[in-house]
Amino acid sequence: xxxxxxxxxxxxxxxxxxxxxxGKALLVIAGADGEVGEAEFAWLVRHQRxxxxxxxxxxxxxxxxxxxxxxxTLLPAIRTxxxxxxxxxxxxxxxxxxxxxxxxxxxxERAQVLRAARMMGVADDxxxxxxxxxxxxxxxxxxxxxxxxxxxxxxxx
Numbered sequence: 001x002x003x004x005x006x007x008x009x010x011x012x013x014x015x016x017x018x019x020x021x022x023g024k025a026l027l028v029i030a031g032a033d034g035e036v037g038e039a040e041f042a043w044l045v046r047h048q049r050x051x052x053x054x055x056x057x058x059x060x061x062x063x064x065x066x067x068x069x070x071x072x073t074l075l076p077a078i079r080t081x082x083x084x085x086x087x088x089x090x091x092x093x094x095x096x097x098x099x100x101x102x103x104x105x106x107x108x109e110r111a112q113v114l115r116a117a118r119m120m121g122v123a124d125d126x127x128x129x130x131x132x133x134x135x136x137x138x139x140x141x142x143x144x145x146x147x148x149x150x151x152x153x154x155x156x157x
Contacts (some may be wrong), residue, residue, distance in 0.1 A: 001080075002052035009090070013081035019053040020060060021074040024118075027066035028074070029095040036066060043101035047094065071116055088120035092127060096134045129146065143149030 005011045023044055030040050041061070048058055078087040092113060099109035117127045145151040 005051045011080045012068045018078045021077045023048055023061050024064050025074045026095055026098050028069050028071050029112050030099045033106040033108040037102040039102035040098050043098045064088040088122045091120050092117045093130045108135050
């Protein structure tokens with residue numbers, strides 16, 4: 001696990017199988033609309049690298065057929081060195097982010113996030129809160145980009 005994993009989540013170790021299945025689960029959820037787009041896949045690769053996933057694990061995502069995978073078989077192997085850490089809310093949070101990475105969070109993706117959350121025992125109010133958190137974080141990022149002139153309005157309006 002990376003230093004960022006430790007800072008954000010208090011995690012210092014996870015098995016390769018945990019990394020692999022976490023990414024595969026995200027692919028299953030984000031692929032609910034029939035496709036994991038280039039931006040969504042790029043989000044997954046960036047995220048997993050930031051968390052410390054080995055490159056050969058990331059390479060396996062490219063070969064994974066998320067269309068036929070069963071989420072229920074992927075989840076049990078997601079284990080870390082922190083007994084109190086639960087994959088479910090993190091997975092829902094990251095699935096929302098990944099699914100919207102292409103600028104379109106489809107109804108099918110949203111429904112799959114909710115199905116996955118319910119399957120993992122994440123309460124509906126937590127799912128709503130995670131959606132709100134992702135929206136707030138995007139608003140803060142947009143504000144930062146505007147304040148520091150990373151983004152600008154068109155000159156010819």
